[in-house]
Amino acid sequence: MAEEALDEMDDVGGEPEKKRVSGKRLIIFAAIIVLVLVGGGVGAAVVLGLFDSPPPVEETEGEAGPAPPPEPTETRAFFFEVPDLIVNLNTSGRKSTFLKIKIALELEGPQDTDRINEVLPRIVDNFQVYLRELRVDDLNGSAGMYRLREELLRRVNLAARPVRVRDVLFKEMLVQ
Numbered sequence: 001m002a003e004e005a006l007d008e009m010d011d012v013g014g015e016p017e018k019k020r021v022s023g024k025r026l027i028i029f030a031a032i033i034v035l036v037l038v039g040g041g042v043g044a045a046v047v048l049g050l051f052d053s054p055p056p057v058e059e060t061e062g063e064a065g066p067a068p069p070p071e072p073t074e075t076r077a078f079f080f081e082v083p084d085l086i087v088n089l090n091t092s093g094r095k096s097t098f099l100k101i102k103i104a105l106e107l108e109g110p111q112d113t114d115r116i117n118e119v120l121p122r123i124v125d126n127f128q129v130y131l132r133e134l135r136v137d138d139l140n141g142s143a144g145m146y147r148l149r150e151e152l153l154r155r156v157n158l159a160a161r162p163v164r165v166r167d168v169l170f171k172e173m174l175v176q
Contacts, residue, residue, distance in 0.1 A: 077106050077107075077166070078106070078107045078108070078109060078110050078112070078113070079104045079105065079106055079107070079169070080104065080105040080107055080112075080113055080116050081102075081103075081104055082102075082103040082104065082105060082120075082123065082124065082127075083124065084100065084101070084102050085099075085100070085101050085102075085103070085124065085127055085128060085131065086098060086099070086100045086101075087099050087128055087131045087132050088132065089131075089132070089134050089135060089136055089175070090132065090133050090134060090135050091135070091136070097136055097175065097176065098175070098176050099131060099134070099139070099173070099174070099175050100172070100173070100174040100176070101131070101170065101172065101173045101174075102170070102171040102172040102173075103127075103152070103168055103169065103170060103171065104168075104169040104171055105156060105165050105167075105168060105169070106165065106166040106167040106168075106169060107163070107165060107166065108163075108164055108166060112160075112163045112164075115160060115162075115163040116160055116163065116165075119159050119160050122159045123155075123156050123159045123160065126155040126156070126158075126159055127152060127155065127156075130151060130152070130155060134148075136175060139173075139175060145170070145173075149167075149168050149170070152168045153165065153167065153168045156168065
């Protein structure tokens with residue numbers, strides 16, 4: 001009998017069979033681990049007070065209504081309309097190309113409009129001289145518009161000194 005048992009063990013190999021873990025069990029174990037980690041993170045956030053609401057605002061009895069809005073930090077802008085400009089652009093061919101542009105100047109205050117009115121002929125002249133030298137390619141795209149704005153702003157600030165013009169705003173621009 002003992003020999004028969006030994007023979008059976010020789011057939012099996014003498015070692016116990018290893019159990020394989022199925023794919024479903026691996027997915028379940030991984031899901032449990034992920035849930036434990038997420039739950040621990042949420043629990044830690046609650047303990048640390050990350051999800052707490054801000055403390056309530058205490059109202060005093062003497063207050064009649066809501067608090068006044070904070071005062072704006074930026075001052076109000078004032079705009080000055082420059083007369084429409086129509087210029088022919090610099091072209092190499094026989095065909096003429098025209099630019100019609102409407103511009104507004106952003107000033108720091110209403111007191112600056114008097115100085116701008118005094119030097120308006122100089123501003124218009126500076127704009128026209130510069131615009132006549134432009135080519136259609138100079139106006140293409142947002143980069144062209146940005147360069148045009150910066151150059152006009154520089155020229156108007158030189159002409160209107162000591163008044164400072166904040167910005168040059170394009171109301172209309174037509175190339176034909």
